[in-house]
Structures are given as C-alpha cells and as structure tokens.
Amino acid sequence: MLNGILLLKDIGFADEEMFNANIDGKTWEFRRGILTFNFSAVHAEFLVENITLYFFVSSRKKLAIVQISCIIRKNTIKEEDRIHMITLKSDREIQAMEESGAILAGIHEELRGFIKPGLTTMEVNNFVQARIEVAGAICEQIGFEGYEYATCTSVNDEICHGFPGKYVLKDGDLIKVDTVVNYNGAMSDSCWSYVVGEATPEVKRLMEVTEKALYLGIEQAKPGNRVGDIGHAIQTYVEGEGFSVVREFIGHGIGPTMHESPSIPHYGDAGKGLRLKEGMTITIEPMVNTGVWKSKMDDNGWTARTKDGGLSCQFEHTIAITKDGAKVLTQQK
Template sequence: MITLKSPREIDAMAKSGEILAGIHVQLRDFIKPGLTTAQVDKFVQDKIEAAGAVAAQIGYEGYKYATCTSVNDEICHGFPSNYVLKDGDIVKVDFCVDLAGAISDSCWTYAVGQVSPENQALMEVTKEALYKGIEAAQVGNRIGDIGHAIQTYAEAKGYGVVRDFIGHGIGPTIHEEPGIPHYGTKGKGLRLKEGMTITIEPMITTGTWQMKMDNNGWTARTRDGGNCAQYEHSLVITKEGPRILTQQVPEG
C-alpha cells in the first residue's frame, strides 16, 4: 500500500533527515585509515542518540547494527566488524534515523585516504547517477523514468547497475511501497504522485551488476570482485519538483 504523506509528516521526516545528513557531514572527517568499521558504526549510533533519535536499523528483521558498512566489492548490507579500513578503500555507510516515528534513510560512499583514479571515477559516476534519478522524480512521471535515467547514464559510462537491490517508499517504516528500481524503461511503471516519499539509492559497479551473497545471509558483493559505490537520498515528490529530505550542507 502506498501512503501519500501530509505536510506535517513530511516536515517530521525533514527533521529526521536533517539529523541524518548532519552525521554524514561529520563522517567526512571521521573516516580515515586505521579505523574499524565497528568504530564507524559506534560513531554513527552515538551521534543519532545524542540528537534524541533512534538508530532505526537495530532490530529491523533481526539486524544488529546502526549502520551497514560495505567496503570495496561489498554491494550492501556489510556488517560493521573489526575490519580495519586501509588507504585506498571505499566504504559505503548506510543508515536510518527514527525521530519520533519519522524515518529517513541515506547512504554515502567515502574515500578512505587517497583512492585510485578508478575508485574516484566510480564514486563520481554513482553520485551523478543518483541525481539523474532524482531529476526524473517528477509528479506525473513514472517509476521507470527514474530507473531509465540512472541506467542509461551509468551504462553509457561503462558501469554496471545492480538489479537485486532497489529504492523504496519510506515513512513510518523503513521499507514501504513502491519499489524503485535503478534500471527500467522510460514511461513504464507506477505514476508518481505528490506526497509520495521514496528513496533513490543506485549501486553502481566497475564490472558486472551480478552479485553473490556471503554466508551471513545479509552481505552482498559483486560476483566478479569489482568495486561498488552507492549514494542514496530520501525525498518527497512535490508539484515544484523532488525535495531531498537528507540533503547535506554543504554537499559532500
């Protein structure tokens, strides 16, 4: 079921998103070689709780952590652990903030120290693909327009677009209808309406889009071992265009 959000609900989600975005801004300086991904997770959880909010992912379908910290070839749902971040790694930090029942969701990819030109290019293309998708999230457009914009941009640059994990509706729960694939056909799918709140979160790879699962049943990684980047925003569809609820200031 798709629920269109009221102005009051959207304002509440924007406050949640402001907290989330602020933590991502702080992560830019925090993440560095020598830290473990468990330390990154603790940093995020502490910041969420200090803001009077709740780390919404803890306990969600049995998940134990405040964040997903996915390194290099890990596509998503990487467990925070004693893995020590190394110079040249890229790490995707994905988390949700629950502020009095209003949930926001955003992932960002961080360069650890100095990364290779290949990793830098992957990050730049993935971020631009996110904004291509957001530009297509207009009242009257269809869900396929979002995926088409992302897919055509990324594939024209020579990258793969992950099919197995997609964006989604968001609100009082983390995952709501509709699903938002990052690939698709222009003019196909559900029509976008004012008041819909969704995430757009493309996962872009250096090689194949196909994935394999780790034995933990959560963590997905690229089948060919190539690296993956991801950027995600929560947004609301408005008559004036898409309004990003997790916008970082300044943008990172």
C-alpha cells in the first residue's frame, strides 16, 4: 500500500510510444499519454511545476486503479487533464448491477414485439420510461447534462443520441434504442437495434455484423488483456466485412455513475492501452456504419449522424470483468 508523495521527474517529455519511469524503486509504464498506477487509494491529485509532476496519494482499504490521463508535450500540459478513478466492484456490487441489467434486458425483449410501423419515436421512449418506472427504477438519462428523455432513439443514419419526437417509424427503418437504468443505485446501460417491419438485405447484414462485433469485443474483456484488444477485435472484423467503426463515440466505465473511466474505443491496436482488471465494469457498444466512420452533429448539439448519409447500427452490453472473463450484465433471453 502506497501512502505519501510520489515524485516523478526527468522522464523526458517526448512524444515517444512508450517509456518507463522509476518511482520509489518500482518501475511504472508510460504509454501513449496514459500513466497507470495500481495501489489502494481514496484520491490522487497532481500539480505541474515546469516539467515535474507531484502525485499525492491517500490510502484506503479497497483496491482501486487510479488512471492519470495526461496529454504531455515538451514543457506543456493541457488544462483539461484530470484524474480518473476506476473502482473495482465487489461481487455484491456486480450482483446489484446484474439486477439492474435484468430490468433493462427485459425492456429490450419487450421492444421486439412493440416496435412497428406507425409508432413515433416518442411513443417508443414513453414505453421504455413507463417500464423502467414500473420496475421501481430510475431513468438515469433524464437530466444528464441537460438531456430530457429516458432514451436515445436514433433512426437510420443517426448514429447515437437521437431525440425521441414526432418521427413516424416506417417499414424498413433501423432504430437504435439506448437507455440507462438506475436500480437502487446500481447502473446498467444497453443499446439495441431493431428493424421496423421487414429488413432489407443491407440492414440485415449490417445488424448481423454489428452484433457479432459486440461479442467479439466481449470475448477480449478478461483480466490481463488490454483495452486495445477489445477495439482491435471489433475493428478488424468490421472492416474485414466492408463496414466502418465509428471513432468519435466509444464505450466507457460504468458505476457508481453512468459514465466513468476507462474509455473503451471500438478500434485500436492489440496489446495497447489500459490493462483490464477483475472487478472492472464497462460498456462495449460498437457503432458500425455502411459508409465512412465519420459523423456530423445536428443543430441540437446531441444527435450524431453519418457524414455520408449511410446507415448506422449499434449493439451495447454492460459487462463485468471477472476472473473467468467477461460477464454480461444486460443479457437478453
């Protein structure tokens, strides 16, 4: 257990791929702007004095990972750099999240029969909100950074964060329904894609590839692997099938709040990035496009859609990293 002040200096603030620094007789790895410490900590703070970083660490009993995210260039550090805490969940906490996830999975199961031509996206939203509230849970998205709805309902070329509204679903539409459930303080997050009426061959294949990509990513979510292993598995498969992976929007840690560290890109290099630890809870949520991966933003400041007007599909699960691998907490029947 570490307690006190760690001094990190003279590490050569160059744009190198990776280097090591010796702190208190231990070697720590620095890779692509991410410096990761493994210790028992309640908080950590850092300040910058020229090119010297001072880390102040306070101890606590529960093991956590403190990830200090820094974009470092010679003699500079961005103001927005900040500390991210990644909490490792106990079996009890994971069980609570699984109970939350069961509510969410059940709602997605119901949506299979509910979504049909003629419904508005607001009616879909209201259906989900009612189901969450009947279960005694909270629609966690409402009020998040000013967001007003229980769901994101993104149709066709909308990648994510589509506002529910007056749009009337028609045969062949591809709708993505994303929501977050807070059940007694335990979070679960899942987006699922649905075809309205009959699917065209293009939509059917896009959905099949996206869902398989999700599970290929989940297979890599195990202790000892790195975040890059998840993204690499997804990206190589998707691009090999002739589609593209969205890069502007990614997965994330979850619990105790809706969005936590670490970030989980759906692209990247195998063997790179943060090492995965037992007890982490994250979302994996690849967004896959028929055309280019780039997006453009609607005037509402929330809704992202494909830059070229192509279709976009998404599937998402909340998972826990266990000693046996990934445990899906939002698994549908």
